Amino acid sequence: MHINSNVTHGLFRALPVLLLAALIMLWAPRSWALSIFACEPEYASLARELAPDATIFSATTALQDPHQVQARPSLIAKMRRADLVVCAGADLEIGWLPMLQMKANNPKVRDGQLGMFYASDQVQNLDQLANVDRTMGDVHAQGNPHIQFSPQRVAAVASALAARLAELDPANKGEYLSHLEAFQTRWDVAVPKWEAMAAPLNGKKVIAYHTSFRYLFDWLGMEQVGDLEPKPGLAPTSAHLATLLDRTAQGDVMVVVYTGYQDSRGAKWLAERADLPLVMLPFAPGAEGVEDLFDLYEQVIQGLLSVQGGTR
Ligand SMILES: [Zn+2]
Incomplete structure (x- = not known):
């Protein structure tokens, strides 16, 4: 028995280190969960389909008018920590998002950065207006941004969002793409069913x-x-x-x-x-x-x- 005692002893001493290494290897891919800030719940939902491990926050609820939002300190704090902001765009959030971006002062989610994703930039919106003046009221000159009820547009936005997630977090690219595939499979089955209904x-x-x-x-x-x-x-x-x-x-x-x-x-x-x-x-x-x-x-x-x- 005693012939192995040195080996056993060495192994015993190394055990915590080995365990720690194994734990780090196990947890490393998940230790950095993306923090996603969605302007509206439909985009929080879509993000959850594609990145279920991410920390996802929605600035508004289904019972809140997405045109009118207060740039509250809690929203500013959430945006400050975000790796990715997902919004409808086409000026839906014009009354509050620019202020929030400014106050959050997070360089990752400024317009034009990888961390700022506008759904309307990925699709063609209906009802774009060439000439708009003040007498017309609060019109959506860049087209109607309420695209969550267009199944084709939702599918296109999902693809673009998965690609963006993969770009931001290449280590988990495979995950995002397989979640996208699973979502698209379910979506492609559901859409004709809804149309028939x-x-x-x-x-x-x-x-x-x-x-x-x-x-x-x-x-x-x-x-x-x-x-x-x-x-x-x-x-x-x-x-x-x-x-x-x-x-x-x-x-x-x-x-x-x-x-x-x-x-x-x-x-x-x-x-x-x-x-x-x-x-x-x-x-x-x-x-x-x-x-x-x-x-x-x-x-x-x-x-x-x-x-x-x-x-x-
Ligand atoms: Zn509107």
């Missing part, structure tokens, strides 16, 4: 609030024939509501639509007067019963289908 909505007309669901209606072949906002960013006035009520007299409007953060009073007034169903659709993951983008699509379609029988 939504077939009865094709050709239906709606009155909605803002251009929030522009891409949803575009995708499903629906038409928004009236906007509760007289001008983008303005609450409905009684004169404007009266005009919309006149429009409903044509008898072809299926439903009045709004979302959680929008003022429901005008929508309710119109629906009651016009004897139309009113539906509140979730705008982003994090709304009640909406865990991720898949739930979001499922619920908006179900929401519209639930009132579809109300068409006159």
